[in-house]
Amino acid sequence: xxxxxxxxxxxxxxxxxxxxxxxxxxxxxxxxxxxxxxxxxxxxxxxxxxxxxxxxxxxxxxxxxxxxxxxxxxxxxxxxxxxxxxxxxxxxxxxxxxxxxxxxxxxxxxxxxxxxxxxxxxxxxxxxxxxxxxxxxxxxxxxxxxxxxxxxxxxxxxxxxxxxxxxxxxxxxxxxxxxxxxxxxxxxxxxxxxxxxxxxxxxxxxxxxxxxxxxxxxxxxxxxxxxxxxxxxxxxxxxxxxxxxxxxxxxxxxxxxxxxxxxxxxxxxxxxxxxxxxxxxxxxxxxxxxxxxxxxxxxxxxxxxxxxxxxxxxxxxxxxxxxxxxxxxxxxxxxxxxxxxxxxxx
Amino acid sequence: xxxxxxxxxxxxxxxxxxxxxxxxxxxxxxxxxxxxxxxxxxxxxxxxxxxxxxxxxxxxxxxxxxxxxxxxxxxxxxxxxxxxxxxxxxxxxxxxxxxxxxxxxxxxxxxxxxxxxxxxxxxxxxxxxxxxxxxxxxxxxxxxxxxxxxxxxxxxxxxxxxxxxxxxxxxxxxxxxxxxxxxxxxxxxxxxxxxxxxxxxxxxxxxxxxxxxxxxxxxxxxxxxxxxxxxxxxxxxxxxxxxxxxxxxxxxxxxxxxxxxxxxxxxxxxxxxxxxxxxxxxxxxxxxxxxxxxxxxxxxxxxxxxxxxxxxxxxxxxxxxxxxxxxxxxxxxxxxxxxxxxxxxx
Numbered sequence: 001x002x003x004x005x006x007x008x009x010x011x012x013x014x015x016x017x018x019x020x021x022x023x024x025x026x027x028x029x030x031x032x033x034x035x036x037x038x039x040x041x042x043x044x045x046x047x048x049x050x051x052x053x054x055x056x057x058x059x060x061x062x063x064x065x066x067x068x069x070x071x072x073x074x075x076x077x078x079x080x081x082x083x084x085x086x087x088x089x090x091x092x093x094x095x096x097x098x099x100x101x102x103x104x105x106x107x108x109x110x111x112x113x114x115x116x117x118x119x120x121x122x123x124x125x126x127x128x129x130x131x132x133x134x135x136x137x138x139x140x141x142x143x144x145x146x147x148x149x150x151x152x153x154x155x156x157x158x159x160x161x162x163x164x165x166x167x168x169x170x171x172x173x174x175x176x177x178x179x180x181x182x183x184x185x186x187x188x189x190x191x192x193x194x195x196x197x198x199x200x201x202x203x204x205x206x207x208x209x210x211x212x213x214x215x216x217x218x219x220x221x222x223x224x225x226x227x228x229x230x231x232x233x234x235x236x237x238x239x240x241x242x243x244x245x246x247x248x249x250x251x252x253x254x255x256x257x258x259x260x261x262x263x264x265x266x267x268x269x270x271x272x273x274x275x276x277x278x279x280x281x282x283x284x285x286x287x288x289x290x291x292x293x294x295x296x297x298x299x300x301x302x303x304x305x306x307x308x309x310x311x312x313x314x315x316x317x318x319x320x321x322x323x324x325x326x327x328x329x330x331x332x333x334x335x336x337x338x339x340x341x342x343x344x345x346x
Numbered sequence: 347x348x349x350x351x352x353x354x355x356x357x358x359x360x361x362x363x364x365x366x367x368x369x370x371x372x373x374x375x376x377x378x379x380x381x382x383x384x385x386x387x388x389x390x391x392x393x394x395x396x397x398x399x400x401x402x403x404x405x406x407x408x409x410x411x412x413x414x415x416x417x418x419x420x421x422x423x424x425x426x427x428x429x430x431x432x433x434x435x436x437x438x439x440x441x442x443x444x445x446x447x448x449x450x451x452x453x454x455x456x457x458x459x460x461x462x463x464x465x466x467x468x469x470x471x472x473x474x475x476x477x478x479x480x481x482x483x484x485x486x487x488x489x490x491x492x493x494x495x496x497x498x499x500x501x502x503x504x505x506x507x508x509x510x511x512x513x514x515x516x517x518x519x520x521x522x523x524x525x526x527x528x529x530x531x532x533x534x535x536x537x538x539x540x541x542x543x544x545x546x547x548x549x550x551x552x553x554x555x556x557x558x559x560x561x562x563x564x565x566x567x568x569x570x571x572x573x574x575x576x577x578x579x580x581x582x583x584x585x586x587x588x589x590x591x592x593x594x595x596x597x598x599x600x601x602x603x604x605x606x607x608x609x610x611x612x613x614x615x616x617x618x619x620x621x622x623x624x625x626x627x628x629x630x631x632x633x634x635x636x637x638x639x640x641x642x643x644x645x646x647x648x649x650x651x652x653x654x655x656x657x658x659x660x661x662x663x664x665x666x667x668x669x670x671x672x673x674x675x676x677x678x679x680x681x682x683x684x685x686x687x688x689x690x691x692x
Contacts (some may be wrong), residue, residue: 241584
């Protein structure tokens with residue numbers, strides 16, 4: 001049975017809070033029937049999120065009766081299910097729809113939901129639930145499969161999107177590439193991966209190492225989705241575990257133009273981009289050199305002209321290719337990945 | 347009811363594997379009645395671990411009938427309970443003894459143990475079990491309480507011991523200092539703390555921040571127990587979460603003389619001490635300068651003369667006070683902490 005999604009974003013239909021919804025609509029367009037947000041009724045997702053074309057916003061599950069899955073379409077800090085969403089989740093369960101959630105708080109641990117699902121036969125899929133227990137060993141990682149990690153100057157700047165777009169760009173050139181998802185939205189899009197921020201501390205780097213060991217024989221390129229930032233004090237531990245667990249050959253540095261303060265900690269400034277690059281290269285290069293090979297700028301706040309100016313300036317300052325993957329495509333970054341591969345093989 | 351421990355170390359009574367046992371004996375000597383290891387029967391803990399004086403090794407629980415608690419005295423990588431220990435754990439539970447464990451695998455999740463404990467009334471205390479759900483906010487941290495973090499070049503080099511010894515040294519000088527435990531052994535010794543390596547990724551730095559917010563008003567000095575190492579790829583994420591979550595004013599760098607390869611990953615070399623210092627200072631100083639103020643060398647593998655040579659050499663190379671807290675006491679490090687406090691107050 002193929003997925004036919006209705007995505008719940010009630011009251012949160014903006015690209016920031018609804019980034020899960022936005023990305024699933026972008027990369028799984030054909031599987032999304034509708035988005036449930038009573039405050040946006042009558043609009044299309046194209047109008048609200050800038051993706052998805054004519055996919056409608058609806059006011060209730062009744063308006064998309066063919067949907068067989070409800071997807072919780074926001075990622076809130078802390079991961080709790082807003083109380084006022086419980087009714088519609090319960091309604092979906094009672095209809096026998098599957099419910100997919102990326103929250104830290106698990107649907108399947110909720111007695112009301114679990115009991116109702118047992119009756120209706122619906123599946124409660126908590127993509128963050130995991131029992132990862134492997135410790136990173138740094139054994140068996142192959143240099144035949146090139147590992148590229150997207151890193152960032154902050155949370156929510158486009159690390160997942162950059163990894164997906166580079167993966168698709170490599171595939172368009174006939175190369176075997178795999179997007180390695182490490183967050184809930186990436187896992188929903190790719191269908192596999194590891195929800196790294198929800199893994200117990202000791203096993204974070206082991207969890208990503210396991211993903212790589214499982215995929216490397218099948219793919220020339222693994223594009224690993226970055227998480228957080230080395231300078232975000234709330235999440236830098238996850239970021240470093242991912243960096244050391246994935247042991248990349250190269251990195252793509254992602255940032256949002258105009259972002260000055262750390263996401264969620266708006267009293268703390270983000271260091272300059274050159275410093276972010278330096279910190280990542282230092283921490284990535286403890287055993288062997290691992291360079292930043294390109295920059296993915298998220299220029300959503302800039303006009304086309306401003307975006308070009310920004311791009312030129314950062315290109316000059318860092319001496320690296322710079323693209324907004326939505327505005328300019330991923331080609332320059334795909335070239336940088338292919339060049340790194342060539343350089344390492346020489 | 348006060349604790350009267352019997353510590354289980356069957357077949358693992360060496361200072362490395364038995365580091366939990368060793369430290370609990372060292373810092374809670376009066377509460378330990380015996381250590382259970384049939385392979386060491388007839389010896390004292392002083393002979394085997396170098397601590398504890400006449401505390402005997404015994405072959406069974408029968409030989410220490412006054413004990414009211416069984417403590418699992420090893421910390422194995424991965425944290426699983428060895429199968430052959432299950433019998434004695436069950437026996438302790440059936441006698442109504444409490445059982446305290448620092449394993450990743452929880453006693454209280456084991457159906458056999460849980461059922462038996464429900465019958466006998468014994469408590470199963472898993473010190474690694476936690477429900478930490480706070481995200482680090484970097485709000486409310488006070489500069490009136492000086493935070494010192496012990497960092498290291500590897501795992502198991504003496505970061506806990508250095509933090510405890512400096513705490514006690516400050517207390518001996520009449521200052522109000524608190525040891526902030528972040529690992530299972532530290533928690534067993536101190537009676538509180540957070541088992542950081544067992545906290546879910548997103549909440550690691552928040553968990554230590556919560557500890558600090560709860561303690562800072564009562565203490566002039568908080569000595570935070572370090573975990574892992576920034577260069578240990580299996581655990582560096584925990585290390586950085588701790589560094590950024592505790593936001594220290596200064597660090598004490600701990601290392602074991604003679605240790606060349608990374609613990610558990612013996613194909614990977616440990617970078618030189620000066621590089622370890624540099625990495626820690628870089629990652630600690632993103633918002634404001636946080637220096638390494640002293641070095642705690644673990645010189646257990648060296649002769650007294652070699653230890654003196656090592657000490658002099660590192661002191662000259664790094665320009666910092668260097669002590670083995672067991673051989674030389676913690677006074678030089680206590681002085682360094684007091685000097686840092688003075689410097690920051692000027």
